Amino acid sequence: MRNIRERHVSALETLVSRMxxxxxxxxxxxxxxxxxxxxxxxxxxxxxxxxRDVLAGHEDDPLTSALALRLLGxxxxxxLDGRAPAVAAxxxxxxxxxxxxxxxxxxxxxxxxxxxLCTLLERPxxxxxxxxxxxxxxxxxxxxxxxxLPLALVEIGxxxxxxxRWDRFHYEAAGATWGDSTSPVRxxxxxxxxxxxxxxxxxxxxxxxxxTNPLDPASDDGALTxxxxxxxxxxxxxxxxxxxxxxxxxxxARVDATDAGAWIGRHLAARPSGxxxxxxxxxxxxxxxxxxxxxxxDAILRAGTAxxxxxxxxxxxxxxxxxxxxxxxxxxxxxxxxxxxxAESSPHGRExxxxxx
Ligand SMILES: C[S@@+](CC[C@H](N)C(=O)[O-])C[C@H]1O[C@@H](n2cnc3c(N)ncnc32)[C@H](O)[C@@H]1O
Numbered sequence: 001m002r003n004i005r006e007r008h009v010s011a012l013e014t015l016v017s018r019m020x021x022x023x024x025x026x027x028x029x030x031x032x033x034x035x036x037x038x039x040x041x042x043x044x045x046x047x048x049x050x051x052r053d054v055l056a057g058h059e060d061d062p063l064t065s066a067l068a069l070r071l072l073g074x075x076x077x078x079x080l081d082g083r084a085p086a087v088a089a090x091x092x093x094x095x096x097x098x099x100x101x102x103x104x105x106x107x108x109x110x111x112x113x114x115x116x117l118c119t120l121l122e123r124p125x126x127x128x129x130x131x132x133x134x135x136x137x138x139x140x141x142x143x144x145x146x147x148x149l150p151l152a153l154v155e156i157g158x159x160x161x162x163x164x165r166w167d168r169f170h171y172e173a174a175g176a177t178w179g180d181s182t183s184p185v186r187x188x189x190x191x192x193x194x195x196x197x198x199x200x201x202x203x204x205x206x207x208x209x210x211x212t213n214p215l216d217p218a219s220d221d222g223a224l225t226x227x228x229x230x231x232x233x234x235x236x237x238x239x240x241x242x243x244x245x246x247x248x249x250x251x252x253a254r255v256d257a258t259d260a261g262a263w264i265g266r267h268l269a270a271r272p273s274g275x276x277x278x279x280x281x282x283x284x285x286x287x288x289x290x291x292x293x294x295x296x297x298d299a300i301l302r303a304g305t306a307x308x309x310x311x312x313x314x315x316x317x318x319x320x321x322x323x324x325x326x327x328x329x330x331x332x333x334x335x336x337x338x339x340x341x342x343a344e345s346s347p348h349g350r351e352x353x354x355x356x357x
Contacts, residue, residue, distance in 0.1 A: 011059035012052075015067075016042045022068035029347070031231035033091075033102065037075075038068050040103040050110035054117050064287075066125045069229065074120035075106055077228035083116070084109050093232035126215060127229045128159035130244040131237065131349035132282040132318055133166035134189045137178060138196035138342050138354060139316035139331045140166065140278060146333070147276040147312050150203040153253075154267055154277060156260035156296065157284030158209025160217040160226055162244040164253035167204045169244070184243040188236075193343070193354035205275060207253035210263040214255040217248040237348065260288060261295030268303035273310045277303075280316040283327075283347070304334035318345060 023038035044051040054071070061067050078084035079094045087109055088094035090102035110117065144151060153164055169185035171178040176195055215222040223245050230238050256263060264279070271277050279300055285293065300315050307313040315332040329343040329352075345352045 012045060014059050015055050016045050018063070019045070019068050022066070026231065031233055033233040034072055034231050037072060037103060037106055040106070041068075041071070044107065044110075050107060050114070053114050054110050054121070058121070067121075069125045070121055070123065071117070073123070073125060073229045074117050075109060076230075076232055077120060077224060078109065078113070078116070079232070080227055081224060083113070091232035092235050093227070093230070093238050123225070124213060125229050126159060126213060126225055128162045128215070128217075128226055128241070128244075129237075129282070129348050130162055130169070130185065130240045131187065132345075133163050133169055133349065134171055134187055134191075135318050135327075135329050135343060135345035135349045135352045136163070136166060136280060136282065136316060137171060138352075139280070139314070139329060140202060141178070141196045141200050142331060142342070142357070143276050143278055143312075143314045143316070143333065144202040145197055145200040147309075149274060149276040149312070150205045152206035152271070152275045152277045153204055153208065154264070154279045155209035155255075156211075156264060156279070156281045157287065158211050158214065158255045160215040160222060160245075160248070161207070161209050161211075161253045161255040162217060162241075162248055163282065164207040164209050164255070165244065165247050165251045167202055168247050168251050184246050185240060186243070187240060187350060190351040191354060192352075194356050195354060207251075208267065209253065209255040210258050210260055210267075211255055212257070212259055214257050217245045259292055260284075261292035264296050265299040265302075268299050268313075271303065271307075271311050271313070273308075276312045276314065278314045278316055282318040282349075283320070285317070285319045304332070304337055307334035309335065318349070320347075 019038045019042040023035045027035035041051045058067055075087060079088040079091045086105040089096040155164055158164060168180050168183055169187060170180055170183040171187045171189050173189040173191035176198060178198060215225055217223055226241060230241055304313050313334045318327060318329050320327050327345045327347050328341060329345060331342050332339040341355055343352050343354045
């Protein structure tokens, strides 16, 4: 049996490796600020600094709970809401400048606000990536073009439901545009391959979603939570998010607080005629239990079997193929159940390689 000292060392090593692993991801995905802070936290943990007290008790948190991102999400929240002005001075998202070393300000925050941080650390990472609509766009346009019908949107794992307003955003890629030209959400897309059609008028008649932990984007708390989990030196993502929150305040959509498995069956049971129903999800599948996945698939296949030309069904998804990608957009449509690979995308959307149909 291991002695207490050995257990303590191994718990510390776990925390340090969680920080270093996430630092690598942040560096690769374009957040040098977070990469630097996570490296500094790892060093501080080993030196017995204030990070140890803040992270104590989290040694056994599951890897998937993204401890490092929860911790810096808590710091970011305090920078955005005015409780950490010295940190905010370094965070571009809070009006600060990404220069000089931010670590001393974060270390002071850890030392002076341990209790607040420990409470905020309990929150799950909750994002809603508006850029993913650029990758889903081709699927929605394809369904509208092929059916000639208005769309009823059914999103599972919808988070704050921002992407239920995808048609109210504007998309631009090398000389081509889609969506609502008056939208405050202006998405610069990097598209290669044959573009989605631009001659299709898409009309959305219903916007319904579910999430086990939905956020209300129209509330101050919901908007702050969503922003706090975007990396503070990624202003483009933040600008899109803030504009989408503005759209959400005027375009209603419903997101029920429930597990997708139970919800989807009820939701697809009675589908109206004259509408094409599009069930969709982005970066959700890996979070569902085996039972929920089976229930979702079963409900979709049952509804697909019952689909007609007057009440067609489509299943659109943007999900990683393996643990680390690539990220693929797939579309299955009924009647018929034909499945197509539409595109490959970056994890946050907007960089999309379209396949020939
Ligand atoms: C990585 S987020 C993606 C959110 C959104 N689809 C997007 O692309 O921005 C995964 C979402 O799935 C939700 N989720 C996890 N398990 C779920 C379940 N069993 N049923 C419904 N939603 C779930 C989470 O709460 C979270 O909002």
